[in-house]
Amino acid sequence: MNASVLAHRSMLAKGASGAACLSFQLNEQTPAIFPMRQVQEVIVLPAQQITPIPNMPSCVLGLTTRRSRVMWLVDLAHMLLSQPLPSNIRNYNVVIIRVAQILQQQNMLVATAHKHVLLGLIVPTMKGVVRFSPDLIQTPKGHFAPGLAPCLRGCVLQQDEMLLVLDAEAIARSPILQSI
Template sequence: MENKQKFLSLNLGTRDTAVISLQQITEVFQVSLADICGVPQMPSCVLGIYNWRGEMLWLVDLEEMLGYPPVLQEANLLSNMMAIVLEREGKHLGLLVRSLMDIEWLDSNQIKPPSAELFYPAMLPFLQGYLINSAEEMVLSLDATAIIQSPMWAINN
């Protein structure tokens, strides 16, 4: 039995693709790096706070969090990046990403569990698993709940 759900697909690193279930996404918007207020003594993947709808939204470099080189190494302060706002039980977290691709219907039953041989250790806690798409490429399925509940920012929420 198929279990089709809508996922937002995005680029990770130079050649990887990841998806996040649309059910866990509140909003997607463009953010200027100059508008992010840095916060000292945070993990380097935490870029800072952004004023989102009058609330403080923590913004995180998704790639750096998952063990890729930081997106900001290539960006300058005038760059606009895309932010994905995840929501879980009233908590929000913004993920800064290089670029968004598409909204896709995927069969969540096709998602295979992640294995330590295939992925960076930093990535494993945040993965639901992976699937192979029609182009025979591996697509990472990110676990929005695990990302929001990560101990990295538990102290701040």
């Protein structure tokens, strides 16, 4: 990595400028981020507010309502890494993403800007907001779980830590969630 990139990173670490991203742990070893433009809100949801639905993929915990809208809740680490959250959790950290709904009309896929679907992605630990320049996103190095690779936009090295940059729209469109 060259000196200008290092200088740029240290300037952004002080909060000078850059794209805002929501930082969280996907599991104990895997820090990840979503660009804030893909995040609607973050909430803590009591487990008893989740209605389990039978015959769903194992990563789908069920349904809940938020501001008079129904949304699916998905254990993100289970979906992407096959590592489910412990079953005895009382409160869940939920990242609510809003994605454009894709409708099939006359054999063509048409994105409708006015129709959005809410999806709650449950993560074990929220870390906060980080800022970095989008030009610092690099191609991730190493081997990644098969479920993670299609949802991975890249990585950012920040303070000696590799943050995985996830794509919320790719997660919402993953084959495992198409059945719900």
